[in-house]
Amino acid sequence: MDMLSYALGALSPVNLGLALLGVASGIIIGALPGLSATMAVAVLVPVTFGMAPESALIMLGAIYTGAIYGGSYAAILVNTPGTPSAIATTFDGYPMAKRGDGDLAVTLSTLASVVGGLVGVLALLTLAPLLAQVALSFGPVEYFWLAIFGLTLISALSEGSTLKGFMGAGFGLLLSTVGVAVVGGDIRYTFGSQVLLGGIETVSALIGLYCIPVLIDLVATPEAHLKVDEEQRGIRLREGLAHAWLGKLNLLRSATIGTGVAILPGAGGSIASLVSYSEARRASRDSASFGKGNPQGVLATEAANNATVGGGFIPTLVLGIPGTPPDAVILGALLVQGFRTGPELFTTNANITYTFVAGLFLATILLLPLGLLIGRYAFKSIITIPKALLVPTIAFMTVIGTYAIRNSISDVIIMLTLGVVGWLLNRYGFRPSPIVLGLILGPIAEQGFVQGFLMGRASGSYATTFFGGPISLTIIALSLLSVFYPLIKARRARRRGHDGGDSHQETSS
Amino acid sequence: MRISRSIALATGFGITIAAGVTTLAAADDFPSKDVQYVIPFGPGGESDISARLQQKYFEEITGEQLVVQYMPGGGGAVGWSQLSDMSADGYTIMGSNLPHIILKPMGKDVGFQTADLNNFFYFHYSPDAILVRNDSPFETLDDLIQAAEEAPGAVTLSGSGTYSANDVANTRFQQLADVTTTYIPFKGTGAAVTALLGGQVQAEWGYTTVAANHQDKVRMLAVAAEERHPLFPDVPTFQELGYDMVGGAYRGMAVPEGTPEEIQQRLSDIFQQINENPEFQQKMQDLGFVLMDVPLGEMDDFMAEQHRVYEATARELGLID
Amino acid sequence: MTDATRKVQAACSARAEFLLPLLFIAMSALCIWQGRDMSQLGAVFPTTIAAVTLAAGVLRLGQLALRGVFSNAARQRGSTPRRVLLVLAMTAWALVMPWAGFLLAGLASFVTLMLIAQHEPWTPRRLLGHLITGAVLVAFFYGLFAVLLNVPLPVGKWWMG
Numbered sequence: 009m010d011m012l013s014y015a016l017g018a019l020s021p022v023n024l025g026l027a028l029l030g031v032a033s034g035i036i037i038g039a040l041p042g043l044s045a046t047m048a049v050a051v052l053v054p055v056t057f058g059m060a061p062e063s064a065l066i067m068l069g070a071i072y073t074g075a076i077y078g079g080s081y082a083a084i085l086v087n088t089p090g091t092p093s094a095i096a097t098t099f100d101g102y103p104m105a106k107r108g109d110g111d112l113a114v115t116l117s118t119l120a121s122v123v124g125g126l127v128g129v130l131a132l133l134t135l136a137p138l139l140a141q142v143a144l145s146f147g148p149v150e151y152f153w154l155a156i157f158g159l160t161l162i163s164a165l166s167e168g169s170t171l172k173g174f175m176g177a178g179f180g181l182l183l184s185t186v187g188v189a190v191v192g193g194d195i196r197y198t199f200g201s202q203v204l205l206g207g208i209e210t211v212s213a214l215i216g217l218y219c220i221p222v223l224i225d226l227v228a229t230p231e232a233h234l235k236v237d238e239e240q241r242g243i244r245l246r247e248g249l250a251h252a253w254l255g256k257l258n259l260l261r262s263a264t265i266g267t268g269v270a271i272l273p274g275a276g277g278s279i280a281s282l283v284s285y286s287e288a289r290r291a292s293r294d295s296a297s298f299g300k301g302n303p304q305g306v307l308a309t310e311a312a313n314n315a316t317v318g319g320g321f322i323p324t325l326v327l328g329i330p331g332t333p334p335d336a337v338i339l340g341a342l343l344v345q346g347f348r349t350g351p352e353l354f355t356t357n358a359n360i361t362y363t364f365v366a367g368l369f370l371a372t373i374l375l376l377p378l379g380l381l382i383g384r385y386a387f388k389s390i391i392t393i394p395k396a397l398l399v400p401t402i403a404f405m406t407v408i409g410t411y412a413i414r415n416s417i418s419d420v421i422i423m424l425t426l427g428v429v430g431w432l433l434n435r436y437g438f439r440p441s442p443i444v445l446g447l448i449l450g451p452i453a454e455q456g457f458v459q460g461f462l463m464g465r466a467s468g469s470y471a472t473t474f475f476g477g478p479i480s481l482t483i484i485a486l487s488l489l490s491v492f493y494p495l496i497k498a499r500r501a502r503r504r505g506h507d508g509g510d511s512h513q514e515t516s517s
Numbered sequence: 518m519r520i521s522r523s524i525a526l527a528t529g530f531g532i533t534i535a536a537g538v539t540t541l542a543a544a545d546d547f548p549s550k551d552v553q554y555v556i557p558f559g560p561g562g563e564s565d566i567s568a569r570l571q572q573k574y575f576e577e578i579t580g581e582q583l584v585v586q587y588m589p590g591g592g593g594a595v596g597w598s599q600l601s602d603m604s605a606d607g608y609t610i611m612g613s614n615l616p617h618i619i620l621k622p623m624g625k626d627v628g629f630q631t632a633d634l635n636n637f638f639y640f641h642y643s644p645d646a647i648l649v650r651n652d653s654p655f656e657t658l659d660d661l662i663q664a665a666e667e668a669p670g671a672v673t674l675s676g677s678g679t680y681s682a683n684d685v686a687n688t689r690f691q692q693l694a695d696v697t698t699t700y701i702p703f704k705g706t707g708a709a710v711t712a713l714l715g716g717q718v719q720a721e722w723g724y725t726t727v728a729a730n731h732q733d734k735v736r737m738l739a740v741a742a743e744e745r746h747p748l749f750p751d752v753p754t755f756q757e758l759g760y761d762m763v764g765g766a767y768r769g770m771a772v773p774e775g776t777p778e779e780i781q782q783r784l785s786d787i788f789q790q791i792n793e794n795p796e797f798q799q800k801m802q803d804l805g806f807v808l809m810d811v812p813l814g815e816m817d818d819f820m821a822e823q824h825r826v827y828e829a830t831a832r833e834l835g836l837i838d
Numbered sequence: 839m840t841d842a843t844r845k846v847q848a849a850c851s852a853r854a855e856f857l858l859p860l861l862f863i864a865m866s867a868l869c870i871w872q873g874r875d876m877s878q879l880g881a882v883f884p885t886t887i888a889a890v891t892l893a894a895g896v897l898r899l900g901q902l903a904l905r906g907v908f909s910n911a912a913r914q915r916g917s918t919p920r921r922v923l924l925v926l927a928m929t930a931w932a933l934v935m936p937w938a939g940f941l942l943a944g945l946a947s948f949v950t951l952m953l954i955a956q957h958e959p960w961t962p963r964r965l966l967g968h969l970i971t972g973a974v975l976v977a978f979f980y981g982l983f984a985v986l987l988n989v990p991l992p993v994g995k996w997w998m999g
Binding site for chain 3: 412
Binding site: 046050053054057143144145146147148149187188189190191192193195200202205206207209273274327328329330333335336337339340341343344346348349350414415416451455459462463465466467468 | 555559560561562565566569570572573582584585586587588589590591592594595598599625626627628670671672673678679680699701702703704707708710711712714715716717718730731732733734800803804
């Protein structure tokens with residue numbers, strides 16, 4: 009198979025132009041809260057029907073890559089994850105922007121996205137059939153334990169009181185059960201209201217919990233939204249590269265985690281970036297500064313979420329099971345075009361597959377110049393626009409973005425309600441992140457648990473069902489480690505340092 | 518504020534005129550602009566794929582675009598409960614699915630009634646089927662039934678959702694074959710087939726479309742269609758094996774209450790014309806769908822018949838007394 | 839370790855620090871109580887979660903009672919009326935949009951929010967400049983969503999007759 013010739017095929021001027029256009033529009037769509045990568049891809053599908061299949065695939069891949077990356081802008085500059093996979097980017101990106109390092113954060117996000125994207129595509133190119141089998145070994149029970157592992161991040165995400173983190177996560181988990189249950193079919197906690205029947209849409213909840221509090225505090229004071237330094241510093245590429253070089257292990261680890269999680273069709277980009285964020289935090293010597301604007305936090309999440317692009321295509325192309333929601337749309341487009349997924353994608357249809365992979369490579373590399381350029385512009389406009397225009401503009405994006413997710417005014421009302429609740433809770437020391445974690449992991453945990461329960465009943469042994477598999481046991485061990493590692497680390501630090509300076513006072517503001 | 522008010526007035530005025538013009542437009546030049554096609558599910562599912570296939574031919578016939586939108590949530594309830602609020606001019610149509618629209622509102626309030634949906638055309642269905650992995654010990658349906666008889670509840674079947682087409686099919690099958698199986702609901706057909714491929718369940722309630730999609734990895738034991746599917750001439754129907762089961766997930770389109778009769782008829786004609794396109798037929802068949810024509814004129818009888826069938830099953834499921 | 843360092847610093851007032859766990863306990867209790875009407879499969883997860891949340895709330899109350907709380911004097915302040923106005927304006931926007939249509943509701947809300955967010959005095963030039971920018975932005979979003987992305991934005995029931 010002469011892959012190089014396919015790669016060169018992707019480089020025809022028309023395809024290059026399409027990739028450029030796709031990445032640029034993807035970045036803009038992804039940067040607007042509410043406009044997700046799924047939507048960007050879905051809108052494009054009918055346009056691609058009239059194109060040559062290769063060009064269509066290149067454009068779809070490009071817009072997807074751009075949109076996942078673009079999500080980081082809103083996360084860094086206005087504390088709103090433009091796409092769910094950018095949640096963890098807000099943790100350090102927004103504090104960086106607040107203190108005047110927004111330009112650096114955007115540059116870091118660009119560099120990390122390129123690295124992550126390349127790792128993901130490389131995995132797709134070389135290991136796809138092998139890794140696809142891993143996806144299948146994850147059943148309901150494994151997903152249940154994965155969700156539990158995810159929930160152990162609560163203690164990492166709740167600065168201050170862990171108990172508050174638990175309450176917040178409990179609130180999020182309960183929110184996730186609102187609406188019609190997948191398993192059992194009950195209508196739960198709608199209190200007779202049809203507004204809540206469809207459940208709480210994750211992205212609108214994200215917009216509400218993260219962005220509305222920012223808006224509420226923005227109008228309260230005359231101070232500028234972000235701190236701005238007087239001197240012009242350009243895109244701070246050199247500084248960014250230095251951070252990236254320092255965090256090269258972090259980047260690779262995060263990209264690997266991102267690829268790995270994306271292969272699991274039930275997980276997705278948000279979990280990938282959260283897991284790699286907490287791993288970066290755990291591995292760091294300076295874990296206390298995570299959440300307060302540590303550049304490594306931005307590197308970790310952005311490397312992970314762009315790695316999900318390539319990783320997610322592994323089950324999509326090999327098994328015909330979409331790894332992420334945008335993959336589902338692309339898979340649909342492939343089916344309509346008359347392609348069959350499966351082994352023949354790498355044999356009889358190899359030309360199309362390899363052109364597509366080459367196109368993803370191309371799109372990822374195009375992220376670097378385009379991302380730096382558009383990012384610079386986005387940063388500049390956010391810091392120069394006067395507050396009286398910034399507030400209505402952000403408000404506009406939240407309302408129209410939430411509405412556009414499923415064309416529903418109810419979602420806008422839910423978003424605003426959660427925003428006010430989120431602001432109040434935040435004021436009293438309950439961070440939004442545990443709530444969001446619960447909201448995202450809730451359905452995975454619940455469905456995994458109930459399905460595992462039914463499987464256990466059928467097989468006659470709940471214990472072997474839940475604790476029998478090697479993957480389950482590994483994840484359980486990881487969860488235990490995740491819970492107890494901070495304690496071990498703290499004890500070791502105490503033995504080493506033993507300075508009386510550190511007080512046990514909680515700072516849960 | 519004054520400026521914004523004048524802009525607002527102008528805008529309002531413009532919209533009023535636009536609305537007036539569209540109401541006046543006669544049915545024979547319908548459609549004169551893009552038609553919004555709302556799918557009450559997420560992207561990538563069968564409703565989406567079949568809509569995407571219709572999209573192309575709709576444009577060929579009418580010269581206007583069919584714009585696919587998604588309004589997922591509550592297993593379709595979010596979309597259907599909002600249909601009555603949408604403009605009843607024929608430019609907004611919504612995917613309509615059986616048995617969902619009958620089973621969902623049964624015995625509980627989900628924001629819409631089956632009668633709220635003005636179905637104007639039903640165009641295909643994907644027949645229910647029992648799928649197993651290629652390496653499964655179950656060679657025939659009888660093997661599976663025998664295993665279920667020996668150990669009631671030990672045979673696990675995955676499927677999409679509770680009170681869904683799959684759940685209904687499993688209930689009917691248990692009744693007809695007089696066995697007990699364990700039905701495990703998943704979120705969507707994709708997740709259900711993943712569980713089958715990964716070996717977490719022994720069989721899956723799916724559709725011919727699933728088998729068409731994963732031809733190299735799964736095979737079907739029986740299909741709940743009247744005739745064998747042309748893609749799978751070796752797979753028997755349930756009826757051949759002695760179980761009176763014909764059914765699956767039916768798909769059509771509906772418009773809001775109050776849409777003019779002639780517009781509905783025109784829409785029905787357009788989609789019938791799409792169904793008659795040989796290229797469309799071939800593509801649908803390759804994906805495992807079975808085409809059917811239920812135009813506007815036959816819709817009431819069709820719905821009444823389906824209602825009768827599913828009411829009986831709903832009783833069995835315990836949805837209604 | 840002295841007594842003062844063991845005390846928990848409240849995020850806001852000390853009273854609120856006690857009040858919120860109580861609210862979480864009430865919410866959890868309500869969820870458990872509602873769960874009794876659900877099927878076994880549907881109830882098991884929310885009931886378990888609500889129980890854990892309730893336990894966390896009780897533990898937190900215990901912790902606060904044992905260690906004592908002091909109010910956080912350094913908590914952030916700002917103009918509460920403006921905050922309330924922002925929320926009210928956005929809620930009104932969402933409620934009016936289906937009736938007035940996207941463009942009208944959007945323009946009106948844009949101006950209202952602009953007035954709420956402005957802390958400096960208005961000059962005619964600034965007002966005009968902002969209004970024009972606002973109109974351009976609304977038009978841009980409308981074009982992006984309605985035309986390019988095919989989102990069916992509400993036209994407004996008042997105008998549909």
